Amino acid sequence: MSDLKRIGIVGTGLIGKGIAVEVDRQANMILESVLTRRDLGTMEDHPFPDRLTNSVEAFIEACDLIVECSGDVIYGTEVIARAVEAAIPVVTMNAELQVTTGSYFAKKGFITEAEGDxxxxxxxxxxxxxxxxxxxxxxxxxxxxxxxxxxxxxxxxxxxxxxxxxxxxxxxxxxxxxxxxxxxxxxxxxxxxxxxxxxxxxxxxxxxxxxxxxxxxxxxxxxxxxxxxxxxxxxxxxxxxxxxxxxxxxxxxxxxxxxxxxxxxxNHHLCHLEVVKTIKRVINGGGVLLNNGLKPQVGVGAVAKHTLYPGERIDKGVGSFQVRGKAVKLADYHDHVPIGLLVDAVMKRQVDPGEMVTFADVELPESLALSAWLETIEMVHMPI
Structure with a gap:
């Protein structure tokens, strides 16, 4: 992988901007493209506005390695799928995505979490x-x-x-x-x-x-x-x-x-400043630092903070005022909904405070992330 030089970044938040600056400072890599869903006309504050794109296709075509740090499980999964199809290595700073769909990608291509988080x-x-x-x-x-x-x-x-x-x-x-x-x-x-x-x-x-x-x-x-x-x-x-x-x-x-x-x-973790170490690791053939494994044993369910009623909408579970995440042993919670999948979800049944949301309780929109999770959990519970 020594010829990997063109780096793409998915995400334009605080961390994404910081990673972009650090990548641009490196002698052995080029910040080629930054993928965002925001209106490009409103992105004057980005350090590299000329490298921004809304096109996933153009982004994938331009890059030799991508760093996914969007903080979005559903969208990030779609982008990574395109990268894996193109045999492009993926470095993430997106633990939410890793514990939801990371195992699905680990068996299909190269995906690793970065140092920093x-x-x-x-x-x-x-x-x-x-x-x-x-x-x-x-x-x-x-x-x-x-x-x-x-x-x-x-x-x-x-x-x-x-x-x-x-x-x-x-x-x-x-x-x-x-x-x-x-x-x-x-x-x-x-x-x-x-x-x-x-x-x-x-x-x-x-x-x-x-x-x-x-x-x-x-x-x-x-x-x-x-x-x-x-x-x-x-x-x-x-x-x-x-x-x-x-x-x-x-x-x-x-x-x-x-x-x-x-x-x-x-005694520290320096987030975006350390990501370049993992990029260099991959470029130099160092292999995976960390991913969610091929057969994970731990997931993160969604626990209700207050009573969730039928018809109630959960726009995004991670960071909401409706649910919080709880690490659980997958062997004991076959039907829990990963908190990362609770996006544009609608409750079908009442869930009381402290209870965990299950697939029977909620209606989820179709997505690659949902399909990837169902495939992963089926593999987890498959007899050895």
């Missing part, structure tokens, strides 16, 4: 930990604040203050985003989850919280993906694991503690 950063840290001889037990995300049912007024204030879309701000706050991210990590790194909705211990000390989660992973007999609620913690990720007992004294000298559990912290 927490899942990609955990995957890169995992590679580093393995190289150093650690046995990872906990793939941990760090969340500073969470409110399961935030008000529209509060979310509008923070959305405007941070320059981030309202739905994104809400999904960060109500825990949907972290549930999605850790589901992707579980599937991509052959881990699992300890409980539906994750354990999410409160953490004054990350080493103590990591050890607590590692004890649970040991009890379960497999690594787990989870997060800690740490108001004073850094905006990063961590992995807690074991090491060869012969290294105990040296690790103690290196300030890693007494063991048997050791936590390695990456």
């Amino acid at each position: 927490q899942p990609g950063c955990l995957a890169a840290l995992h590679e580093n930990m393995i190289d150093m001889g650690f046995e990872p037990l906990v793939y941990g995300n760090i969340k500073g604040f969470m409110k399961l049912d935030p008000t529209r007024e509060d979310m509008t204030y923070w959305s405007n203050r941070n320059g981030v879309r309202l739905d994104m701000t809400t999904s960060f706050t109500d825990g949907t985003k972290v549930q999605i991210e850790q589901a992707l990590v579980a599937n991509g790194l052959q881990a699992g989850i300890a409980v539906d909705g994750l354990l999410a211990p409160y953490a004054e000390d990350l080493n103590e919280a990591g050890a607590l989660l590692a004890e649970e992973a040991d009890r379960l007999g497999h690594p787990i993906s989870d997060f800690v609620l740490a108001p004073k913690g850094p905006p990063g990720v961590f992995i807690t694991g074991k090491h060869d007992e012969r290294q105990q004294k040296t690790l103690r000298y290196l300030k890693m503690g007494e063991g048997p559990y050791y936590t390695v912290l990456q």
Whole structure:
């Protein structure tokens, strides 16, 4: 893949613009095209207005590799399908898409999540930990604040203050985003989850919280993906694991503690600034960093925040004030609707607060994303 140079970006939000600037700075790649659904006449604030297009066909034809960061599961799935048909590698910063349709694409073409967001950063840290001889037990995300049912007024204030879309701000706050991210990590790194909705211990000390989660992973007999609620913690990720007992004294000298559990912290994730590392990885033949796997074990369902009534419309589940995401074991929830598919959906039956939306409860429009999910879930439940 050493001849890959022409880079295309799907998405023109805050992250998409940042990635565009960084790609344009690189000596070994060209920002060839940026795909958007917005009116091009209103895009004067984009750093490269001359590279914008509304044409999926022209975009695919112009690019050797695409970066999908639209934040839209339905639309992103359609674009990636075109890229895969054209044998174009796909780098995503779209965990919502990965846990919904990523497995469908993983068996058809090249798709990888990028470094920058927490899942990609955990995957890169995992590679580093393995190289150093650690046995990872906990793939941990760090969340500073969470409110399961935030008000529209509060979310509008923070959305405007941070320059981030309202739905994104809400999904960060109500825990949907972290549930999605850790589901992707579980599937991509052959881990699992300890409980539906994750354990999410409160953490004054990350080493103590990591050890607590590692004890649970040991009890379960497999690594787990989870997060800690740490108001004073850094905006990063961590992995807690074991090491060869012969290294105990040296690790103690290196300030890693007494063991048997050791936590390695990456105290940042720099989103768009790190994506170019994954692009270079793919260009240089480095392979997949992280995707949702061919046979995922964890999904993200939609839990009602308030009573959902027949006829009620859900424009978009992720980041809504109607539902929030919850990581679940797919073996236990055959009929749940992935929150990423709740787009232009209409309720058929009443769902009470705290209950999970199932396919019997809602009418979904036909889409490639829906077909891809149904194919994936059928494969998941197929006997080995």
